[in-house]
Structure formats: structure tokens, C-alpha cells
Amino acid sequence: MAARTSIGRLIAINLGLLLAGLFLAELVFGSWIFGPSWGTMNIPRDIHRMFDVSGLYNGPRDAIYSRDKWGLRGAYRDLGAIDILTIGGSTTDQRFIGDGQTWQDYLAQDLGGRVVVNAGIDGQSTLGHLRAFDRWLSQIPGLKPCFVLAYIGVNDAHLEGQQQWDDMASPSLGRRIERYITNHSALVQVVTTIQGTLKARKAHVVHGGTEFARGPWVAGPPPDLDKVVASALLDAYEQRVEALIARIRAAGAEAIIVTQSRSDYRVTGTGEPLGRAKAANSVDFGSWAMQTAFNRRAMAACTRANAVCLDLGSGLTFEDGDFYDWVHTTPTGNRRIAAWLAPLLAPLLQ
Incomplete structure (x- = not known):
């Protein structure tokens, strides 16, 4: 029983140290306190996505869409x-x-x-x-x-119908909270970057419908x-x-x-x-x-x-x-x- 208690205590200590380290990393590398305040803005940042555009126009099937940490x-x-x-x-x-x-x-x-x-x-x-x-x-x-x-x-x-984009924030409270965390969290940005780089998201897209240029x-x-x-x-x-x-x-x-x-x-x-x-x-x-x-x-x-x-x-x-x-x-x-x-x-x- 004592051995199990010691193991549980060791796990709790290590978990506490991990959480403390993650908290410190967020303070240092995130923008909760320092750096630009992006708030709840709908600005795509740190993304690298791949879209299947074969249904839109002639050319390569995949289109890679990238924006840097500033959203540029x-x-x-x-x-x-x-x-x-x-x-x-x-x-x-x-x-x-x-x-x-x-x-x-x-x-x-x-x-x-x-x-x-x-x-x-x-x-x-x-x-x-x-x-x-x-x-x-x-x-x-x-x-x-x-x-x-x-x-x-x-x-x-x-x-x-364009108000959320002109306001640069979603009308949904849940979405605004999500964007606030994403815009300030260093860990979320790391995960997003890795996902975008190693496993680009693909989607068959219809941006505006059929070709009308005839x-x-x-x-x-x-x-x-x-x-x-x-x-x-x-x-x-x-x-x-x-x-x-x-x-x-x-x-x-x-x-x-x-x-x-x-x-x-x-x-x-x-x-x-x-x-x-x-x-x-x-x-x-x-x-x-x-x-x-x-x-x-x-x-x-x-x-x-x-x-x-x-x-x-x-x-x-x-x-x-x-x-x-x-x-x-x-x-x-x-x-x-x-x-x-x-x-x-x-x-x-x-």
C-alpha cells in the first residue's frame, strides 16, 4: 500500500511540475501578457493548408494556402x-x-x-x-x-451578411472565446503549426459555385x-x-x-x-x-x-x-x- 502511495505521489508531483512548466511556457512564449494582443479577431495565422481545387479550375489538384504568424x-x-x-x-x-x-x-x-x-x-x-x-x-x-x-x-x-468579417470577430460567444485562446496561446499555435505542416487539411471546395465566365x-x-x-x-x-x-x-x-x-x-x-x-x-x-x-x-x-x-x-x-x-x-x-x-x-x- 505504501509503495502505491509513493507512486501516486510521484505521478502527482511530476504532473504538477509539467503543468507548472506549461503555465510558465504560456507566460513566456504566449501573448497573454507580452506581445501583440490579437483579441478575438478572425485573422488566419500560422497556417499551412492544402485544398483540393480540382472542381474549381484547371491546374494542379492541390492548392497550398499559407499565412505566417502575423497573418500575412x-x-x-x-x-x-x-x-x-x-x-x-x-x-x-x-x-x-x-x-x-x-x-x-x-x-x-x-x-x-x-x-x-x-x-x-x-x-x-x-x-x-x-x-x-x-x-x-x-x-x-x-x-x-x-x-x-x-x-x-x-x-x-x-x-x-458580411458583418462578422468586417468586425473581425465572430458573432458567436463560443467562437470568440476559442479565437481568444488561439490568438494568445503558444501551445495552441505549436499544435496548429504541426498539424498544418505534417498533415495538411484537404477539402473539396465550392467557393462560389459554377464557372459563369462563358x-x-x-x-x-x-x-x-x-x-x-x-x-x-x-x-x-x-x-x-x-x-x-x-x-x-x-x-x-x-x-x-x-x-x-x-x-x-x-x-x-x-x-x-x-x-x-x-x-x-x-x-x-x-x-x-x-x-x-x-x-x-x-x-x-x-x-x-x-x-x-x-x-x-x-x-x-x-x-x-x-x-x-x-x-x-x-x-x-x-x-x-x-x-x-x-x-x-x-x-x-x-
């Missing part, structure tokens, strides 16, 4: 020597596009090896981009990009943009873009505002819209009109603020196969985006 995506050596930091929603984040195939990756190549880093967050609109500076990007020590490129417009045209595309009289979207919504968006430019400058960078396009219409090299034919000899320009209305307001705010204004939505002609759903581009589409942006950005980086 892309290669860089020094947080203080980033040429361009990109912000935006899922079309910037590109969760189902593999590392090395995002438009940021191709843009860095086309710019001769300039450092282009991705800070896109799936689902965010300009509301979330504004909050990201205070709740996330300002928490990254030494982050000093020369330019911040905002690839914006699609999510702002569909703000409903014509035939036809011309026709486009609708009056002033009658497509309520002026109050456009006014509010224009004000947010102007505020975003001011926030970027307050962070010590210059703003680059880039508009977006969609797969369910085309724009010619001269800026003429092409839609899909409907009944009664009419053409569907609904998506073009809505997106263009928002894009024009972004350019108006950008011009007024004397920032760098690039109307990709009206200036880039996409082709079939450039999108895998309504708004998300394939690696082929990403090459086209980078090729359009690079010659316009190169003079700014000299």
Missing part, C-alpha cells in the same frame, strides 16, 4: 521593407489559389522581384479594411510598407448608372474610400486604389461593356452597372484625395477561364491582373 501571405524578409501591401476581401486573399499563383505573386515577378505581401481577408469590405488598421495591422511590429494597394468594390456592393458576349445600350444603385449607398462607399486613403497615409504609406470586375460581363479595350443576351433582344448589364457605379465612386474619391487611382474594372479585358465563379479569379486570371498592374506600378517604385 507571401514572401518577405523584413516587415519594414515591403514595397506593396495589398488589402481587400476574398479576391485579394485568394484562399483557393495556391502559394505562388496569386496575383500578388505574379505581380512581384512582373515588377522584377519587388516585395508584394498579401493582407486580404475573406469577406471584408472597406468597413473591415478600416478596422484592420487599428485592430490588426497596427499590431504588427515594424510593418512599414511603401504602398498599400486596396483591391476593392465587390464586397461593398454586397455588404449584407458568353456569348454581346453589345447593347447600357443602363443609366445613376439609376442602378441608391445614391445613399454610393455616397457612403465614396466616403469610406476617402477615409481608407487617409488611414493608409496615417500609417506612413501611400494609397493605391484598384477597382474590380466580375465574370458575368466583359469590358472591351475601349471600355465598352458586353453582357449576355436575354429575351426580347435585351442584354443583361445588371452586374456591370452595379459594379461600375461603385467603381466610379471609388475613382472619384481617389482622384479627389490625389492618391494612385487604377480603374482595373474598366481597363482590363478578361477572358473565359479567368474566373472560377462570379468574382474569384483563377491563376490564369491572376496573371492577367498582374500583367495589367505591373507597368502602371513600376514607375512608382523607382
Whole structure:
């Protein structure tokens, strides 16, 4: 009986020492007391995941999606020597596009090896981009990009249902508690990193549904943009873009505002819209009109603020196969985006 008691006491002592060691490790290596306070933010960090994208677009079956401990995506050596930091929603984040195939990756190549880093967050609109500076990007020590490129417009045209991403926190209390522990615990981060590295999670994904990028595309009289979207919504968006430019400058960078396009219409090299034919000899320009209305307001705010204004939505002609759903581009589409942006950005980086 005495021997059993001694063994039990020894186990209890060792267990106590282990727990004390783990507690000390959490205090030293976690961010409960020291380091950036990530709170309950839904920022993917320290992840390395593999997605099966064979059902989305042609190319390699597996797409590897990585973000570092700061929640950034892309290669860089020094947080203080980033040429361009990109912000935006899922079309910037590109969760189902593999590392090395995002438009940021191709843009860095086309710019001769300039450092282009991705800070896109799936689902965010300009509301979330504004909050990201205070709740996330300002928490990254030494982050000093020369330019911040905002690839914006699609999510702002569909703000409903995006509140948790713009708030950067889940509406669920349980999820917020989970994120708080994950964002501060060193041990959880170690386990997550090992899981992601040694056993990447695979998933058959349907990001936005079926490929809608097929014509035939036809011309026709486009609708009056002033009658497509309520002026109050456009006014509010224009004000947010102007505020975003001011926030970027307050962070010590210059703003680059880039508009977006969609797969369910085309724009010619001269800026003429092409839609899909409907009944009664009419053409569907609904998506073009809505997106263009928002894009024009972004350019108006950008011009007024004397920032760098690039109307990709009206200036880039996409082709079939450039999108895998309504708004998300394939690696082929990403090459086209980078090729359009690079010659316009190169003079700014000299």
C-alpha cells in the first residue's frame, strides 16, 4: 500500500511540475501578457493548408494556402521593407489559389522581384479594411510598407451578411472565446503549426459555385448608372474610400486604389461593356452597372484625395477561364491582373 502511495505521489508531483512548466511556457512564449494582443479577431495565422481545387479550375489538384504568424501571405524578409501591401476581401486573399499563383505573386515577378505581401481577408469590405488598421495591422511590429494597394468594390456592393468579417470577430460567444485562446496561446499555435505542416487539411471546395465566365458576349445600350444603385449607398462607399486613403497615409504609406470586375460581363479595350443576351433582344448589364457605379465612386474619391487611382474594372479585358465563379479569379486570371498592374506600378517604385 505504501509503495502505491509513493507512486501516486510521484505521478502527482511530476504532473504538477509539467503543468507548472506549461503555465510558465504560456507566460513566456504566449501573448497573454507580452506581445501583440490579437483579441478575438478572425485573422488566419500560422497556417499551412492544402485544398483540393480540382472542381474549381484547371491546374494542379492541390492548392497550398499559407499565412505566417502575423497573418500575412507571401514572401518577405523584413516587415519594414515591403514595397506593396495589398488589402481587400476574398479576391485579394485568394484562399483557393495556391502559394505562388496569386496575383500578388505574379505581380512581384512582373515588377522584377519587388516585395508584394498579401493582407486580404475573406469577406471584408472597406468597413473591415478600416478596422484592420487599428485592430490588426497596427499590431504588427515594424510593418512599414511603401504602398498599400486596396483591391476593392465587390464586397461593398454586397455588404449584407458580411458583418462578422468586417468586425473581425465572430458573432458567436463560443467562437470568440476559442479565437481568444488561439490568438494568445503558444501551445495552441505549436499544435496548429504541426498539424498544418505534417498533415495538411484537404477539402473539396465550392467557393462560389459554377464557372459563369462563358458568353456569348454581346453589345447593347447600357443602363443609366445613376439609376442602378441608391445614391445613399454610393455616397457612403465614396466616403469610406476617402477615409481608407487617409488611414493608409496615417500609417506612413501611400494609397493605391484598384477597382474590380466580375465574370458575368466583359469590358472591351475601349471600355465598352458586353453582357449576355436575354429575351426580347435585351442584354443583361445588371452586374456591370452595379459594379461600375461603385467603381466610379471609388475613382472619384481617389482622384479627389490625389492618391494612385487604377480603374482595373474598366481597363482590363478578361477572358473565359479567368474566373472560377462570379468574382474569384483563377491563376490564369491572376496573371492577367498582374500583367495589367505591373507597368502602371513600376514607375512608382523607382
